Amino acid sequence: MSLDAFTSVLLSGLVLSSLYALLASGLSLVWTTLGIFNFAHGVLMAVGAYVTWQISQSIGETYWIGYSIALMIVVMVMLGAVLEYVLIRPFYGNKNIVLVTVMTTLAGLTFLENGIQAVWGPRLKQLPPLIDGNISIHGLLTLSAHEAVIIVVSPLILIGLYYFLNYSIIGKSIRAVGQNQKAAKLMGINVSRSFILTFGLAAALTGIAGAFYGGLRLMNPTMGSEPLVKALIVVIFGGLGNISGTIAAAYLIGFLEAFLIYFIGLYWTPSLLFLFMIFVLIFRHEGLFGESARTTT
Amino acid sequence: MSILLEVKDVTRTFGALKALDGVSLSLRKGEILGIAGPNGSGKSTLFNVISGIPFHATTGLISYDDQEITRVRPHEIYRAGLARTFQKDCEFSSLSVRDNVLVGAHFSSLREEMHDDTAIEYALDLVGVEESKRSQKAENLSVFDKKRVMIASSVVSKPKLLMLDEPASGLTKPEVNQLCELILAINRTGVAILVIEHIIALLLKVAPRLLILNEGKLLAEGTASEIIVNKDVIEAYLGGSTHP
Amino acid sequence: MSRIKTQATVATICFALLCFLPLFVTDSYIRHLMILAFIFAVVACSWDISLGYAGLFNFGHVAFFGIGVYTTGVLARNYGFDPWLALPAAGVMAGISAIPIAIPVLRLKGIYVVLVTFAFSQLCLQLVLSQSWLTGGSGGLVRIPPLTLFDYNFARDGKFAYYYVALVLLVFTVIALTRFVKTPFGRGILALRDNPDYAAARGINQAAIRVTVLVVSAIPAGLAGGLYCLYFRISAPEVFSFGTATLVLSMLLVGGTSTIYGPVAAAFCIVLFSEYLENFPDLNVYKHLVIAAVIIAILRLAPDGLAGLAKRLTMRLIKDN
Ligand SMILES: Nc1ncnc2c1ncn2[C@@H]1O[C@H](COP(=O)(O)OP(=O)(O)O)[C@@H](O)[C@H]1O
Ligand SMILES: [Mg+2]
Numbered sequence: 001m002s003l004d005a006f007t008s009v010l011l012s013g014l015v016l017s018s019l020y021a022l023l024a025s026g027l028s029l030v031w032t033t034l035g036i037f038n039f040a041h042g043v044l045m046a047v048g049a050y051v052t053w054q055i056s057q058s059i060g061e062t063y064w065i066g067y068s069i070a071l072m073i074v075v076m077v078m079l080g081a082v083l084e085y086v087l088i089r090p091f092y093g094n095k096n097i098v099l100v101t102v103m104t105t106l107a108g109l110t111f112l113e114n115g116i117q118a119v120w121g122p123r124l125k126q127l128p129p130l131i132d133g134n135i136s137i138h139g140l141l142t143l144s145a146h147e148a149v150i151i152v153v154s155p156l157i158l159i160g161l162y163y164f165l166n167y168s169i170i171g172k173s174i175r176a177v178g179q180n181q182k183a184a185k186l187m188g189i190n191v192s193r194s195f196i197l198t199f200g201l202a203a204a205l206t207g208i209a210g211a212f213y214g215g216l217r218l219m220n221p222t223m224g225s226e227p228l229v230k231a232l233i234v235v236i237f238g239g240l241g242n243i244s245g246t247i248a249a250a251y252l253i254g255f256l257e258a259f260l261i262y263f264i265g266l267y268w269t270p271s272l273l274f275l276f277m278i279f280v281l282i283f284r285h286e287g288l289f290g291e292s293a294r295t296t297t
Numbered sequence: 298m299s300i301l302l303e304v305k306d307v308t309r310t311f312g313a314l315k316a317l318d319g320v321s322l323s324l325r326k327g328e329i330l331g332i333a334g335p336n337g338s339g340k341s342t343l344f345n346v347i348s349g350i351p352f353h354a355t356t357g358l359i360s361y362d363d364q365e366i367t368r369v370r371p372h373e374i375y376r377a378g379l380a381r382t383f384q385k386d387c388e389f390s391s392l393s394v395r396d397n398v399l400v401g402a403h404f405s406s407l408r409e410e411m412h413d414d415t416a417i418e419y420a421l422d423l424v425g426v427e428e429s430k431r432s433q434k435a436e437n438l439s440v441f442d443k444k445r446v447m448i449a450s451s452v453v454s455k456p457k458l459l460m461l462d463e464p465a466s467g468l469t470k471p472e473v474n475q476l477c478e479l480i481l482a483i484n485r486t487g488v489a490i491l492v493i494e495h496i497i498a499l500l501l502k503v504a505p506r507l508l509i510l511n512e513g514k515l516l517a518e519g520t521a522s523e524i525i526v527n528k529d530v531i532e533a534y535l536g537g538s539t540h541p
Numbered sequence: 542m543s544r545i546k547t548q549a550t551v552a553t554i555c556f557a558l559l560c561f562l563p564l565f566v567t568d569s570y571i572r573h574l575m576i577l578a579f580i581f582a583v584v585a586c587s588w589d590i591s592l593g594y595a596g597l598f599n600f601g602h603v604a605f606f607g608i609g610v611y612t613t614g615v616l617a618r619n620y621g622f623d624p625w626l627a628l629p630a631a632g633v634m635a636g637i638s639a640i641p642i643a644i645p646v647l648r649l650k651g652i653y654v655v656l657v658t659f660a661f662s663q664l665c666l667q668l669v670l671s672q673s674w675l676t677g678g679s680g681g682l683v684r685i686p687p688l689t690l691f692d693y694n695f696a697r698d699g700k701f702a703y704y705y706v707a708l709v710l711l712v713f714t715v716i717a718l719t720r721f722v723k724t725p726f727g728r729g730i731l732a733l734r735d736n737p738d739y740a741a742a743r744g745i746n747q748a749a750i751r752v753t754v755l756v757v758s759a760i761p762a763g764l765a766g767g768l769y770c771l772y773f774r775i776s777a778p779e780v781f782s783f784g785t786a787t788l789v790l791s792m793l794l795v796g797g798t799s800t801i802y803g804p805v806a807a808a809f810c811i812v813l814f815s816e817y818l819e820n821f822p823d824l825n826v827y828k829h830l831v832i833a834a835v836i837i838a839i840l841r842l843a844p845d846g847l848a849g850l851a852k853r854l855t856m857r858l859i860k861d862n
Contacts (some may be wrong), residue, residue, distance in 0.1 A: 090841045098652055100844075101596060103794050104837055106787045111833040118826040135689075197617055225783065229663060236656060267671035276666040281657045282645045350741050371741040380742070387739050389732040391799075400732045403725035404744030450743055 007141050009262045010255075015147050015216070016230075017254025018154035022209035023227055024234035024246050025158060026202030029165075031240040032178040033198040036088060036101040040108035041206060042228025044076065046221050047112055048207025049214035050120050051075050053127055065128050069211045073204045080203030081196045083108060088195070116221040127214035150212045157208065158247050161201075165243065174198055180242065230257075233277045239287020248289055301326045301458055301489050302347070302379075308513075309339075309346050316342040317354070318513035326457070328481070329490045331337045333502030333524075335533060339513040340493045341384055344462050348381045349374050376406045380451030381460040384493075386443040386467065390436035394426060394446055397435045401450030405477065420453035421446075424479060435511030441472045445479070452483055459483060460491045465499050477502045496535075497525065509533070544855055552802070554711065563704050572700040574816055576772060579707035580765045582808035583714045585792040586801045587761035593798030594722055595754040596734035598651065601642055601658035603789055604665045605635040605759040607780040609766020614682040614776030615675060624688045628767040635763020639755040646755065647748050666781035681777035688771050696774070703772050710768060711805070714761040718801055721757060730754060731799075791836045797846025806847055 023045065030038050055075075056068040076268050087104040091097050129146035136142045165171040176184040177194040206224075213223065230253065238249030253273070260269040280288065302324040309317040317339045324330050334340050346354040349371035359367045366374055380401075389397050398417045401407070407416075421431055424445040430438065435446055444464055452457055461480070465473045478505045484490055493498050500507055501521045509524060510517040511533040517524060524530055563572055588602040609631035616622040616630055645657045669676045676682065687696035688706065695702040721727050733740040733750050741747065770776050779785065788811070796807030811832075818828045843850050 031652075037655065087837065094844065098655070099592075100794070100840055102598075102600070102655060103787075103790055104840060106783070106790065107833040107836045109783070110787060110829050114829040114833075116828050118830065178849070232659075236660075240652070270667040271671060273666060274660050274667060277660045278645060278657055278664070281660070282648055282655060285649060285653050348742060370746070372744045372746045375742060375744040383739060383742070387736050389728075389735040389739065391731050391735055392728055396728045397732075399725055400728055400740070400745070401743045404729060404746075447739075452680050455746070 005262070009258045011141070011143050011147065011151075013255040014151045014251075015254075016257060017214060017251040019161075019209045019227060020157055020230050020234050020254055021247050021250030022154055022205050022212075024231040024238070024250050025161060025243055026205040027228075027231050028235045028238065028241065028243055028246040029174075029198055030202045031235070032243070033174055034088060034195055036098065037105070038199075038202070039102060039105040039228075040083065040087070040112060041105075041202065041231070042224030042226075043109050043112040043116075044079070044203050044206040045224035045227060046219065047079065048072055048076055048203075049127065049211030049223065050116055050125070051207070052211040052214065053125050053219070054063075054120075055060075056127070061128070065130060065215070069208065072207055072211060076203040076207035077200035080200035082158045083203070084196050084199035087177050088199070089192075113135055113221045123218075124218045124220060125214075126218050127211060129215045130212075146212075146215050150216075154212075157205070161205070162244065162247075164212035170197065174201075231245030233273055236277050237280055237288050239289055242287060242289060245287050245289035249287070252288075259281065298393070299326055300324070301328075301362060302491075303358075303360045304343075304347065305358040305360075307343075307346060307354045307359060309342050309352070310355050312330070315513050317346065319357075320513070320515055322508055322515070322518075324458070324489055324491065327484070327487055327489050328506070329484050329492065329504045331500035331507040332491060332493045332510060333500055333507060334496060334510035336495060338510040340495070340510055342464055342513075343510070344381055344460050344491075344493065347374075348379065348460065350381070372404065375404070375454070375456075377404070378455070378457040379460070380454060380458070381455040382444070382447045382451065382462055382464065384462040384466065386437070386440050386447070388435035388443050388446060390434070392435060394421070394431045394433055394435050394438065394442075397446050398450045398453050402453045405454030407454055416453055419448040423452060423482065424449040425475070440467045441469075441476075444468070444476075448479070448483075452488070456488060458489045458491065460493075462493050463495065464492065465494060465496070473499060501525075542840050543729050544852075544859065547855055548802070550833040559708055563701055569699040570610055574812060576700060576703055576707045578809045578812040579704075579711045580769050580772070581789060581792060581812060582781065582805040583711050583765040584789050585796065585804035585808050586715060586718060587758045587765075588793055589798055589801055589804050590718060590722070590730075590758040591754050592793060593800070594675050594727070594778060595730050595751065597646060597751065599642075599646070599658050599755065599758075600655045600786070601662040602758065602762060603786040604642075604658075604662035604781060605639065605765040606640050606760035606769070606785070606789075607662070607665055608635045609763035610770045610776045611669060611676060611682075611766075611778045612763070613767035613770040614685050617771070618685045618776075619675065624686055624771050628688075628764065628771060631767030631770075632760045632764040635759040635766065636756045639759035640752065643752040643755045647751055654754065662786070662855075663783055664790065666748060666778060667782065669778050676778075681775055682828060683775050685770060685774045686778065707768060707772070710761075710764060714764075715805060718757075718761070722801070726750075726753075748804070791832075795836060795839050795846050797848030800846075800848040803846050803848030803851075810847070 023041070026040065027041050030036065052065070052068045052072040055071045056065055059068065087108045088101055091100050092106065094100055129144065130149045131145035133145045134142055135148050148281055163205055165175055173184065173189045174194045176189055176196060177191050181191060211226065234250045234253050237253060238245035257269060257273065260272060300323050304320060304322045307317055307320050308315060311369055320343060332340055345352060347359055349369060353368050357367070358365060361377065363414070366377070389400060392400070395414070395417055398420055402411050402416055426442055426445050426449065430442065435443065438446065465476055468476060480492065482492060492500065492504060505520060507521055507524045508518050509530050516533055517527045517530050564576065566572065584603070584606050591597045591599040591602065608854070612631040612634040613627040617624050631857055642658060642661050644737055646654055649657060667755070687694060690693060693702070711728040722730065729745050733745050733747060737747065766780065792807040792811055793804045795811065796803030796805065815832055816830065818824055818831060839846070
């Protein structure tokens, strides 16, 4: 492998990993805290990208896209709260909650995907990059500034998430609810507020991933479905309910995927990833990193 | 008489906790053996490791009918003729009373011999569940009826050994008396019975021989009259949270 | 007792009506809708065996359908098999492929079963996409030969013959599955779902039940896939998609699990309702919005689905009389 090819594999691996990490940490957070699997998580990425686009159109394209992203985050938090309220909340206490919420979140996915189609139409759109231009390091490595921002900012966001969950009062209460809902309630933690917050937080993280992605590729309503499936693989490799494991797994899978594509080609790579996923589930369903926090029912 | 069940030096640990600690016992064919002990002394755990549900022993040997069953899968243990009940009243909630018993018959070694419902009706007659309740869903029954259906679903398979885990808990006085009659009636058909109760008084009525467990260890063994005057037993019971 | 009688009467009347329907309805579009409903009803009610009766969160059921679609397609199109042979082969293949998926399911519980079965269906999709020499890749297989009987071509009679083939498949499936769950073995499936420990204490072998359940539920789904392929005369990778899974799962949950007839009824309602919405061209993309909203509303308002509603209604009628 030439040095050029190697570095480009490395770079695309890093960009992919960063996006997966943003997406997967939200998915994992929702699972840990609410004990449900959100199939509408991927489409939130598309929603985030389209909302950012809409805002940037309204405030005028002369403004830096970062402002639109900041506003989008607010919108996504609210959307997340609404989704929790409509799709999940009515079914607490239902003995089939895992299954019913699979169905309601799938319905949510259908709704949002077609909603995007209805609101923004089928025409392809793209977001401007966060920063224009290219970066070249010693002539060895060339990447767009946008990609560089993704590679640098995503880990910062995740570090922020980690500190938020572990050191802030709200974050700690979210984790407490995830570990033991009843005990958390007895200790005076507002469980239902934690649920809403978690959903909002996850939606915001995914929205950011969507806005980043929208600067890389053309946007469409189903742009989130493939990343969702990847995020699912990531969450399983990292261990359900284990945020730091999830983040580590995101980078592992991103690189693994980039290298597999390089060595065995685009065709076999997804099949191999799923095969890995099945084996991990069978032999180490607590994930590759550490033990699982939540037992299944 | 020959030995039906032999438990040798069995331990079961949960992390640092030794729920069973070197317990041995043996049971002859057709015998009734009572097992008593304070709450948390390891009685149910003993049943669990014998029946393999939901776990096996950590160390030790269990043999039944001259065959080792320490790690045999639970459904095979049942098919060999060793049936148990559970402390919590439980049932197959979406099935009718009859079907609850049918399941016990169909998945036993008797399957080939069962051609119609007579065995099922007979088992329900034996435990005394009224005809009118037999088509109902099992989840709508009273506690005593649920317990009786649980017993019927095991005796229908003609087991050699029946293990009853606190069958009297939650029952009224007259019901407890009926239950004692039932245990004796089942025993008269040749079935050996292991019965757990934490109230010794009840065991005295049905079990000629008793074992006392305390903190996972065998504390005492003997006839009823020996047990009630045993100092260790009195202390374990009075020292614990429960009364004899 | 009278509830069971009512059910049997309703089923017989429906069957008789469906038998005679094509004699009066010559519109091939309506026949087409009915065929679609029959096929999806088979997939939905066979899924009910694993998801409803056995309580396995099997999310890969649609993969069995897809495996059927591709088995028939590949055999009939690439290897020149008679479609009448390629059709049962789809059932056999789906049944066989249920065995490898049963192995991980045996070791796992709850959400992990959802994930592993979901991974299985994605794996099938990826294999279909990557092996284009066999499957036609993302374009799928086209121009698959239709069913024929001597010189009679099923594809050229205004959907008359296909209607009956699909109806036979549905009726056969419903009768077979209803009988299956009423056998003592079928009672064992429910017993295991209700209380696994108690079930083990009554001789039930969890592994044997789960494998059997998956195989039994896979076979009708595979057959439905085979027929779907011969009817549309294409095998396309969309059969493995989220969309297909959502559609069938919604039939199952809207109809009510563990009833068999519930998902069948819901399959008709959903196919016809979504076609009815086609009459409003203005709705266009809003159609899926409406369907998604209706599904959430039904799950919310009638947690036991249509079957639960029907049960409550008949109970009330019986009481009133
Ligand atoms: N599955 C388990 N995991 C951890 N500890 C257990 C488990 N089952 C029983 N124990 C512990 O073992 C001890 C004995 O329990 P048990 O056999 O149920 O007592 P009992 O005599 O009241 O039936 C208790 O301290 C209990 O907490
Ligand atoms: Mg006990």
